[in-house]
Amino acid sequence: MKTPESTRNTTADVVKRLSRNGTFLGGPLKSFELAGNCQLGILLHFGLTPESKVLDVGCGCLRGGRKIIPELNEACYFGIEPNKSMLKDGIEISLDPDVVLDKKPRFDTNAEWNFGVFNTKFDFVIARSIWSHASKRDITKMLEEFSKWKKPGAKFITSYHRAAIPIFGDYHGNVWVGKSHVSDKSGAVRHSLLRIQMLCEERGLTVREVSSNKYDFGTQKWLVIEQQNGRKYFSYGNIARVLFFLLTIYIWIL
Numbered sequence: 001m002k003t004p005e006s007t008r009n010t011t012a013d014v015v016k017r018l019s020r021n022g023t024f025l026g027g028p029l030k031s032f033e034l035a036g037n038c039q040l041g042i043l044l045h046f047g048l049t050p051e052s053k054v055l056d057v058g059c060g061c062l063r064g065g066r067k068i069i070p071e072l073n074e075a076c077y078f079g080i081e082p083n084k085s086m087l088k089d090g091i092e093i094s095l096d097p098d099v100v101l102d103k104k105p106r107f108d109t110n111a112e113w114n115f116g117v118f119n120t121k122f123d124f125v126i127a128r129s130i131w132s133h134a135s136k137r138d139i140t141k142m143l144e145e146f147s148k149w150k151k152p153g154a155k156f157i158t159s160y161h162r163a164a165i166p167i168f169g170d171y172h173g174n175v176w177v178g179k180s181h182v183s184d185k186s187g188a189v190r191h192s193l194l195r196i197q198m199l200c201e202e203r204g205l206t207v208r209e210v211s212s213n214k215y216d217f218g219t220q221k222w223l224v225i226e227q228q229n230g231r232k233y234f235s236y237g238n239i240a241r242v243l244f245f246l247l248t249i250y251i252w253i254l
């Protein structure tokens with residue numbers, strides 16, 4: 001039975017209260033509801049069940065969490081968010097108090113991409129609008145943590161801005177670009193799919209862009225990362241080496 005408090009938890013009310021507090025919504029106001037629905041939608045598409053253990057990396061003000069948590073059993077949702085005030089507002093405003101009591105989501109505020117803080121293995125890791133701000137160093141750490149804390153068959157669902165031309169336009173910096181626990185400045189980065197493929201391959205993982213655009217919003221593409229199974233017939237690392245070799249020859253001939 002819902003309490004009067006929880007009946008106030010409509011999207012319009014949540015957005016109004018978060019905005020009044022000056023809380024970063026995780027993206028544009030107009031896509032707040034859609035962003036939550038698409039995060040839940042893509043998890044369901046890849047097999048989310050009430051028993052699934054889900055880690056939401058950089059869960060922010062629970063734009064996705066408010067849709068995902070009610071679908072899960074008790075103690076199945078885990079969120080990491082180093083922006084403490086954003087997380088506090090998310091728990092207090094984005095979630096129904098009944099849902100918090102019933103589903104017992106767990107949270108942590110580490111900024112080290114440490115997925116082991118809950119001592120739990122996950123069926124799904126979701127990181128929406130995280131790689132669109134993160135450095136390769138951060139991405140590498142997330143891949144390593146996923147490898148350590150995944151259950152068999154687990155999926156890491158993340159989103160990114162693809163570099164327009166492979167290799168060129170690829171972000172080479174080592175710092176987070178965009179709003180966070182230490183920055184109020186907007187910004188975003190792009191990554192080359194080839195570089196991401198190589199980072200995954202080096203860790204025994206595969207990555208692919210989600211072909212369906214049913215869960216797309218904004219300009220990012222969804223990626224799905226899994227344990228690599230079976231034999232590999234070619235390697236992205238070798239393709240990159242061949243391309244680099246051909247480019248060197250071409251420049252030399254010119």
Ligand SMILES: C[S@@+](CC[C@H](N)C(=O)[O-])C[C@H]1O[C@@H](n2cnc3c(N)ncnc32)[C@H](O)[C@@H]1O
Pocket residue numbers: 025026027035057058059060061062063064080081082083086110111112113127128129130176179180181
């Ligand atoms: C663009 S927001 C997206 C939030 C959420 N995933 C969503 O879809 O609404 C990026 C989030 O990543 C968080 N973040 C920044 N650095 C982080 C880190 N080192 N570890 C975990 N989260 C981080 C930011 O504080 C922010 O809440």
